[in-house]
Amino acid sequence: xxxxxxxxxxxxxxxxxxxxxxxxxxxxxxxxxxxxxxxxxxxxxxxxxxxxxxxxxxxxxxxxxxxxxxxxxxxxxxxxxxxxxxxxxxxxxxxxxxxxxxxxxxxxxxxxxxxxxxxxxxxxxxxxxxxxxxxxxxxxxxxxxxxxxxxxxxxxxxxxxxxxxxxxxxxxxxxxxxxxxxxxxxxxxxxxxxxxxxxxxxxxxxxxxxxxxxxx
Amino acid sequence: xxxxxxxxxxxxxxxxxxxxxxxxxxxxxxxxxxxxxxxxxxxxxxxxxxxxxxxxxxxxxxxxxxxxxxxxxxxxxxxxxxxxxxxxxxxxxxxxxxxxxxxxxxxxxxxxxxxxxxxxxxxxxxxxxxxxxxxxxxxxxxxxxxxxxxxxxxxxxxxxxxxxxxxxxxxxxxxxxxxxxxxxxxxxxxxxxxxxxxxxxxxxxxxxxxxxxxxx
Numbered sequence: 260x261x262x263x264x265x266x267x268x269x270x271x272x273x274x275x276x277x278x279x280x281x282x283x284x285x286x287x288x289x290x291x292x293x294x295x296x297x298x299x300x301x302x303x304x305x306x307x308x309x310x311x312x313x314x315x316x317x318x319x320x321x322x323x324x325x326x327x328x329x330x331x332x333x334x335x336x337x338x339x340x341x342x343x344x345x346x347x348x349x350x351x352x353x354x355x356x357x358x359x360x361x362x363x364x365x366x367x368x369x370x371x372x373x374x375x376x377x378x379x380x381x382x383x384x385x386x387x388x389x390x391x392x393x394x395x396x397x398x399x400x401x402x403x404x405x406x407x408x409x410x411x412x413x414x415x416x417x418x419x420x421x422x423x424x425x426x427x428x429x430x431x432x433x434x435x436x437x438x439x440x441x442x443x444x445x446x447x448x449x450x451x452x453x454x455x456x457x458x459x460x461x462x463x464x465x466x467x468x469x470x471x472x473x474x475x
Numbered sequence: 476x477x478x479x480x481x482x483x484x485x486x487x488x489x490x491x492x493x494x495x496x497x498x499x500x501x502x503x504x505x506x507x508x509x510x511x512x513x514x515x516x517x518x519x520x521x522x523x524x525x526x527x528x529x530x531x532x533x534x535x536x537x538x539x540x541x542x543x544x545x546x547x548x549x550x551x552x553x554x555x556x557x558x559x560x561x562x563x564x565x566x567x568x569x570x571x572x573x574x575x576x577x578x579x580x581x582x583x584x585x586x587x588x589x590x591x592x593x594x595x596x597x598x599x600x601x602x603x604x605x606x607x608x609x610x611x612x613x614x615x616x617x618x619x620x621x622x623x624x625x626x627x628x629x630x631x632x633x634x635x636x637x638x639x640x641x642x643x644x645x646x647x648x649x650x651x652x653x654x655x656x657x658x659x660x661x662x663x664x665x666x667x668x669x670x671x672x673x674x675x676x677x678x679x680x681x682x683x684x685x686x687x688x689x690x691x
Binding site for chain 2: 307308309310311312313315316317318344345346347348349350351353354355357358359361362381382384386387390391393394396397398399400402403
């Protein structure tokens with residue numbers, strides 16, 4: 260949902276988008292198929308899927324065998340770093356994006372990080388994104404040449420309801436997206452993990468019907 | 476050679492080392508076997524080899540089909556960003572190390588970056604390493620909790636000759652290392668790429684015999 264909206268925003272901003280999906284051994288593998296369908300539907304001509312085996316590193320319920328938490332109350336979802344935190348995941352995603360940006364000559368990297376509904380992930384905060392931008396300035400050939408890549412996180416200050424409304428206005432087909440951390444074999448959302456709960460709350464607050472969760 | 480020396484320094488500093496090797500589709504795959512042999516020889520109990528398919532991103536002679544430059548003169552080796560530059564490679568390596576450091580509870584990350592012999596790589600400079608350390612402070616659960624991981628690059632100010640001498644003093648078996656960017660099928664170094672030339676120069680200046688290049 261966040262990445263799909265982010266893509267639509269980058270296109271609205273006038274960019275020809277090179278899309279990057281990271282296959283990091285996540286248990287919610289259906290999101291990779293969703294990313295392919297979405298990129299196609301939005302006319303993205305260059306979509307890369309990079310495999311990184313984070314299971315070798317471990318440390319998260321999203322890549323390991325630990326149970327994804329279910330039916331947590333709102334205040335639990337907001338507090339502390341959850342077991343679904345993948346250590347340094349956005350640092351990794353952004354480094355891959357940075358390498359790709361150098362190769363294709365991209366001016367900006369868009370990332371769908373959000374800090375409003377869910378503040379438990381340290382690598383979704385504005386200070387993290389600013390620090391990464393500073394890193395990109397000194398750590399790449401183009402940055403050293405005075406042409407650094409910009410890091411844009413247009414969803415950072417938006418709630419899930421804001422995101423749903425914004426995306427709907429930009430024609431995002433949320434029926435092609437998947438947010439669930441623990442979907443069934445056929446890709447249906449569990450409806451009970453933190454991601455499902457936040458998504459449901461967002462669509463509900465926006466007064467919209469979620470084409471995905473409606474089906475469950 | 477650099478990573479092997481770095482490992483020995485971390486052990487000298489009193490650390491129990493968790494070793495990380497990145498299999499990123501490099502054409503010099505023999506270095507992965509070397510890393511395994513080295514880790515075993517130095518008594519490393521936990522060695523992870525993480526696969527990342529950087530060929531999907533491309534942009535470097537080390538992961539693509541472009542020719543690795545051979546027989547370049549010293550001033551050419553030192554000037555500009557070479558075609559063997561892998562975009563954002565050290566950013567990627569450090570983000571994987573950062574995730575692993577969070578998982579195993581490591582206090583420091585050692586990286587064998589050097590800036591003396593070879594200044595063409597932007598992500599081997601002190602300002603890059605400082606920027607990454609700043610990123611680690613704000614982008615990880617432990618950093619936010621006031622216990623950030625330290626980034627150490629003990630070879631940064633050393634020449635290849637310094638490194639060879641230092642490693643020899645720490646008992647590094649350089650016969651188990653590989654530096655060549657374009658080795659033959661059986662792992663023998665080409666002797667002509669930038670990495671081979673810098674290595675030869677280093678051992679020569681240190682008045683040492685290289686157990687690897689001697690064999691060619």
